[in-house]
Amino acid sequence: MLTLLRDLRSLRRTVALPRPDRGRSLALRHVDAGSCNGCEHELTLASSPYYDLQRFGLGLVASPRHADVLLVTGPVTSRMREPLLAAYHAMPEPRRVAALGDCALGCNVLGTHDALVGSVDEVLPVALRISGCPPRPDEIAAALLALIDQKTDTHGERD
Amino acid sequence: MSRHRDALQQSVEAGSRFVALYASEETVRTVLVSPDGTPQIIVAPVVDGRTQSVVDLVPAAAWDEREAGDLYAIRFDGHEPMRPLVNHDLDLGSWTVPVHGHDAYQVAVGPIHAGVIESGHFRFHLVGDRILHLDVRLFYKHRGLERAAEGHSPEGGIAFAQRACAGCAVSNSLAYAHAWEDALGLAPTRELARSRTILLELERLWSHLNDIAAICAGVGFAAGNNRFAGLTERARRLNATLTGHRFLFNTISVGGSTFTLTREQVGHAYEQLEAIRDESRRAWRELLFNASFQDRLPDVGVVSVDVARTLGAVGPTARASGLAEDVRTTSRRLAYDDFQPVAPKRTAGDVQARLEQRAVELLQIVDLLESLLDAPVNPTAAVAGELEAAVGIGRVESPRGATVCVVERTNRQIKRLHLRTGSYANWPVVVHAAAGNLLPDFPLINKSFELCYACADR
Numbered sequence: 283m284l285t286l287l288r289d290l291r292s293l294r295r296t297v298a299l300p301r302p303d304r305g306r307s308l309a310l311r312h313v314d315a316g317s318c319n320g321c322e323h324e325l326t327l328a329s330s331p332y333y334d335l336q337r338f339g340l341g342l343v344a345s346p347r348h349a350d351v352l353l354v355t356g357p358v359t360s361r362m363r364e365p366l367l368a369a370y371h372a373m374p375e376p377r378r379v380a381a382l383g384d385c386a387l388g389c390n391v392l393g394t395h396d397a398l399v400g401s402v403d404e405v406l407p408v409a410l411r412i413s414g415c416p417p418r419p420d421e422i423a424a425a426l427l428a429l430i431d432q433k434t435d436t437h438g439e440r441d
Numbered sequence: 442m443s444r445h446r447d448a449l450q451q452s453v454e455a456g457s458r459f460v461a462l463y464a465s466e467e468t469v470r471t472v473l474v475s476p477d478g479t480p481q482i483i484v485a486p487v488v489d490g491r492t493q494s495v496v497d498l499v500p501a502a503a504w505d506e507r508e509a510g511d512l513y514a515i516r517f518d519g520h521e522p523m524r525p526l527v528n529h530d531l532d533l534g535s536w537t538v539p540v541h542g543h544d545a546y547q548v549a550v551g552p553i554h555a556g557v558i559e560s561g562h563f564r565f566h567l568v569g570d571r572i573l574h575l576d577v578r579l580f581y582k583h584r585g586l587e588r589a590a591e592g593h594s595p596e597g598g599i600a601f602a603q604r605a606c607a608g609c610a611v612s613n614s615l616a617y618a619h620a621w622e623d624a625l626g627l628a629p630t631r632e633l634a635r636s637r638t639i640l641l642e643l644e645r646l647w648s649h650l651n652d653i654a655a656i657c658a659g660v661g662f663a664a665g666n667n668r669f670a671g672l673t674e675r676a677r678r679l680n681a682t683l684t685g686h687r688f689l690f691n692t693i694s695v696g697g698s699t700f701t702l703t704r705e706q707v708g709h710a711y712e713q714l715e716a717i718r719d720e721s722r723r724a725w726r727e728l729l730f731n732a733s734f735q736d737r738l739p740d741v742g743v744v745s746v747d748v749a750r751t752l753g754a755v756g757p758t759a760r761a762s763g764l765a766e767d768v769r770t771t772s773r774r775l776a777y778d779d780f781q782p783v784a785p786k787r788t789a790g791d792v793q794a795r796l797e798q799r800a801v802e803l804l805q806i807v808d809l810l811e812s813l814l815d816a817p818v819n820p821t822a823a824v825a826g827e828l829e830a831a832v833g834i835g836r837v838e839s840p841r842g843a844t845v846c847v848v849e850r851t852n853r854q855i856k857r858l859h860l861r862t863g864s865y866a867n868w869p870v871v872v873h874a875a876a877g878n879l880l881p882d883f884p885l886i887n888k889s890f891e892l893c894y895a896c897a898d899r
Contacts, residue, residue: 286664286727289720293671313553314560316582319895320607320688323651326557327677330670344555361529361581362560365552392601394585416607418687419674 293331306430307339310380311349311373315366315402317356320416321383325353328419335419340426346372351429354406355382357391358399370406380410380429382422387411443493445485449473450498452481459753460836460845462495462505463859464513471495471502472834472847478771480834487515494520501753504869505861527580533564537576540566545573548880552581556658559894565880572883575875577868582898590858595621595695598855602846605860606896607688608651611644612839613860613896614693616846619774619835621695624850626830627823629774636698636818638776639810640689641837646806647676648840649799650721652757652891656796657728659888660737668724672717679713682706697822707814714814718807725800738793742874742886745790752873755866756842758890761798762790768838775837776813792889839863841892860899864892 314322328335329342343349346369358366370379381387381402388401402408409432412425449471453459457473460480464470469492471483485492494517496503506517507526517523524536540547545568552560562578590601602617603610615637622629629637650673657665677687683706684692692700702710728734744754749762759766760782767782769775783805785797835846842863849857871890875883 283664283727283731286668286724289724290664290667290671312557314558314582316584317559317895318604318607318610319559319893320610322557322559323607323688327670327674330674331667332671332674342557346553356582357584359582359584361583362552365560365581369553390600392584392586392589392604394589397583397585415690416688 290331297332299334299337302338305339307341308351308426308430309341309343309349310351310353310426311343311346311369312353312355313366313369315354315356315362315386316359316398317383317385321355321386324416324419325355325382325422328422330419333419333423335423335426338423338427338430340423340430346370347374349373349377351378351380351410351426352406353380353382354386354402357385357388357393358402358405359393360397360399363399363405366405378409378429379406380412380426381408382412383417384413384415387413389413390415443485445471445483446493446495446498448483449495452483453498457481459499459501460843461847461859461861462502462509463847463857463861464509464515465849465857465859469509469515470847471499472845474836478768478773478836480836482832482834490514491516491518493518496520499753500751501866501869504865527583529578529580536578537564538566538574540574542568544568561894563883565875565883567880570879570881572875572878572880575872575883577872579868579894580898582895584899586899587858587860590855593855594853595625598848598858599693599695601858602860603690603693605899606862606864606893607690608648608893609644609839609841609844609862609864609896611640611689611693612837612844613846613862615641616835616837616844616860617848617858618693618695619837620833620846620848621835621850622774622823622833623835624830624833624848625696625825626827627696627825628827629823630821631776632819632821633698633823634774634776635813636700636821637693639702639813639818640684640692640700641775642806642810642813643676643680643683644689645840646717646803646810647673647680649803649806650676650717652799652840652888653725653796653803655888655891656792656885657734659885660734662731662734665724665728665731665734668727669721672721672724675713675717679710683710697820699820700818701820702814702818704817707817710814711811714807714810718804721803735793737882737885738796739789739791741792741882742878742889743789743791744870744874746788748873749790749870752870753866754842754870756838756840756863757795757798757802758842758867758870760784761788761794763788766843768836768843772837792885795889842866860896862893862896864894865897867892868897
């Protein structure tokens with residue numbers, strides 16, 4: 283155990299992530315609306331020692347009830363439309379939706395008309411668009427940090 | 442007994458293995474492979490929307506028949522009860538197993554989960570914390586990829602296989618490419634086989650590291666999870682350096698390869714592989730000596746060798762149960778000369794065995810990659826000369842087990858595409874492994890399989 287912790291500490295030094303200059307936070311709830319699992323794999327690694335999303339106050343929470351931002355991946359399938367809406371309506375206001383990855387943005391989506399609804403903004407109002415197939419963990423982190431700044435600017439506004 | 446059932450029974454008795462069943466043109470087609478890897482298709486007629494089930498002969502075909510039932514409106518006589526699989530419009534009673542008794546109750550989980558997890562619904566039938574039965578409802582992510590691929594050219598169709606699942610992008614697109622090359626009578630050159638084997642093993646490398654991290658997360662062991670997540674990142678950065686994409690997208694094409702590695706890239710890969718081997722060995726030793734972690738693993742989520750065989754388990758799951766099942770032993774189109782599957786000493790089919798299976802395979806992957814990376818990789822094309830056919834079959838060993846792709850064609854257009862991945866084969870095994878365990882152990886059991894939802898749902 284000590285070796286593991288020592289290795290993690292030295293890995294952290296090697297990676298030398300800059301200290302964040304902000305004292306703010308965003309609680310994120312992820313919903314997979316029909317992705318290929320690429321965005322999920324990259325989002326998972328955004329919490330790994332190489333990126334450490336949490337140092338910016340960006341944390342993934344277990345329930346939409348605790349979330350500021352709904353982070354949606356994939357094109358919305360017809361079977362995921364209702365669960366996605368239910369998650370959004372369970373969130374407290376103010377709330378934001380971020381579309382993560384090209385499929386969520388409606389780019390080059392593959393599938394049949396019956397099985398797919400389309401991009402996330404056909405179902406929910408999208409405040410942040412993160413492109414990439416899939417976006418890298420550092421691209422995800424950078425885009426969410428921009429949203430933190432945006433959140434501060436519109437503090438108190440209700441949608 | 443009807444002709445197709447006789448033929449199927451004969452083949453199974455002769456040692457052939459079921460690999461897929463799908464509907465096409467008023468028929469149901471069952472794909473088997475003989476022990477030496479030769480595929481065979483048995484065609485059953487569909488008359489007035491009905492055909493005879495084969496699920497009593499090959500229980501592994503249960504999900505395949507349910508899928509064909511939902512998507513192609515085929516009735517399988519003898520498959521009782523026939524529960525829906527892809528169709529979500531029916532009420533709870535139609536797709537769950539009735540469970541009655543004193544204090545029995547249900548817990549519904551998903552389709553949206555508490556972590557960064559794909560969408561799928563689990564319905565547990567419990568008494569106290571003990572799982573009596575689990576019904577899974579997947580296909581929330583069904584995109585209709587097989588149907589959407591119809592009419593596309595060999596090159597145009599590859600995206601549908603690749604983007605079925607990012608975690609198995611190389612495996613799926615390679616199975617697809619092999620299926621087309623089988624149909625077009627193309628044989629790989631030595632260089633093509635080597636180049637594709639490197640890509641397939643690079644995919645397995647990051648995937649196995651990811652699986653070990655996931656099992657650590659499954660018991661809430663954050664230090665182990667972070668250590669192996671760091672190694673997964675390293676493997677994905679290696680992918681990006683070698684191919685320009687962290688998930689190796691767009692590296693496979695039909696009839697040849699444009700993938701290149703310079704001498705410098707090969708050298709870099711070698712250095713990174715050595716480092717990943719050393720660091721993962723060191724981290725693995727720490728896991729072995731962590732008693733509170735190890736305590737959670739044995740005798741949980743057991744899949745016996747008989748159950749693994751009956752339900753058609755594949756990949757690390759099957760090998761951890763004691764089945765020496767690996768497509769790489771018969772992959773004539775790839776560079777797996779004298780390949781022998783490895784297994785840990787203890788193949789008890791529980792979470793511990795599946796974890797150790799990943800660890801021993803990890804070292805084998807690094808060895809394989811190092812021996813394949815003995816020279817730069819050059820672009821190359823497959824060579825014509827074999828017989829052409831209307832149907833092509835490709836099989837590869839994905840990180841999660843045997844993946845088969847069937848392409849039926851009209852000239853150079855896809856008439857029917859069917860992709861049955863290792864995850865699809867293993868989901869019914871997860872259901873079986875959950876029964877009798879405690880509900881709080883389910884996340885761990887599920888992580889020990891670490892199946893994709895995306896490539897089961899397509």
